[in-house]
Amino acid sequence: MRKRAPTFNRSPIMSVRVRFAPSPTGYLHIGGVRTALYSWLWARKHGGEFVLRIEDTDAARSTQEAVDVILESMRWLGLDWDEGPEVGGPHAPYFQTEREALYAEWAEKLIASGHAYRCWATKEEIQAQREAYEQGRGGKKGFKFRSPWRDRTDGDPSQPHVVRFKAPREGKTGWTDLVYGDVAYPNKEQQDFVLIRENGLPLYNFGCFVDDLTMGITLVTRGDDHLVNTPMQLMLYDAVGAERPQFAHLPMVLDASGKKLSKRSPGVGVAVLDYRDGGYLPAGVLNYLARLGWSHGDEELFTLEELIAKFDWKGVGKTGSRWDKKKLAHVQGHHLRSQDDATLAKLVTPFLAERGVEVAADDARLVNAIAPVKLRATTLIDLAEGLDYLFRPDAEIAPENDKAAKHLKPATAPYLEKVLEVVRATEPFTAEALAGPIESWVEAEELKMGKVAQPVRVAITGRTRSPGLFETLELVGKEASIARLEQALERARAAE
């Protein structure tokens, strides 16, 4: 059953400082972005700071390219950071690999105060203890290394060693999570986890602790797969006598089958940039992401400003949520249609270029065509598809498939002829001016508008779907309409 998470009641005097701390793995995970979004919204809502920190202590995976992908993803989404890479800040550097001295310093403090110790145990020793455990208990899981160095001080610091935390073995360590409420872990489950490894770099829990502490983070947000790490970090705050930050853990984003969303999830893009390249708008992705796991009554559609105003932690649910492409498409389509035409014209240009259509973003024909076409589009790619025929040379306009081609046949030639005649005679060339003559002719001949419209539509667009016929004729223009109708007429007469 759901328990109501406590409300955020930190003193308003204390500023909000939140951070997003991805590790550079080659792409920015869309689920991670939801965490970033909630944090960002919280910071913006309270006029606090949003810090971007790169957790790159896993040297094997971290590359500059991977960092660039993170920054580009965040920029595209519009989640701007107040401190972090490129913008700097009072707590620089913001790359963990550049903060090595700081970790060493805090490790020394912990050793000096008796909360941590140097451990010279070798991998072989640990392995031997592990094997003994497995044989003794008959199980492989739950092994906890008990270092012989926990209470010794006679090692040689010049020899390779790690630094371990002297974890308490009795009692419990708990906190009040902004999403999950009261959570506690028994200390006996803890082992003397490593703070600093042999190569001098900190392990996740220690790096995270030192950075969050020294960067003055007031609220730590992350995926609920980190729930189990929280006690370790809490112990560290307690050990140095520092005030603990608040924590908010977010449920996972799952794929359609209910598994944690990953690059292997079928049919779903996990990388943020997949959505940029797929023609989605940040507003659509962010709105969908916000609602996935957070709710505000019955409301579904939000602008970014509304999200900032309405977001709160008590609206965040505790259950993992599945990624629903259809619903994303719905929300995205709404945001696409909400954009003004000039903006969309600018945004769609690259997608048109990708299709070989070069047109200026402020081209009047482009801007004028946006309104009717965006009603029929979900993404910028759809928009580009729907705009494409307007800018192609007349000679390139041809039925896009068999279904379209079937509308151009001898039987429909008379319709094309009639419309061609009207097109030639109409001036000014507007949808209103064209509608009258064509509609009255259709009526007089006792035809159905559909019978006439489809062949004409295919003639001037090559497609069976487009905005209203008269509107489309106007958009295509008089000259091009004539050329395309003549061309289609030939096709129709030549067809079987």
Added chain:
RNA sequence: GGCCCCAUCGUCUAGCGGUUAGGACACCGGCCUCUCACGCCGGUAACAGGGGUUCGAGUCCCCUUGGGGUCACCA
């Protein structure tokens, strides 16, 4: 397996002891209509199971079941 977390329509969710269990996506009808959309109207569809507490449980407690996370010199 230990520890921790979770559980309302297919999906995302509202619900904070008394509701015909609401909304959204999807789906199915219908309207609009020159196509396709958009939009509008209507419909199918859920409290995992079992015990308690209570005058009264989707709401509180316990158990079961199911799902997830985590057990590193990864993050």
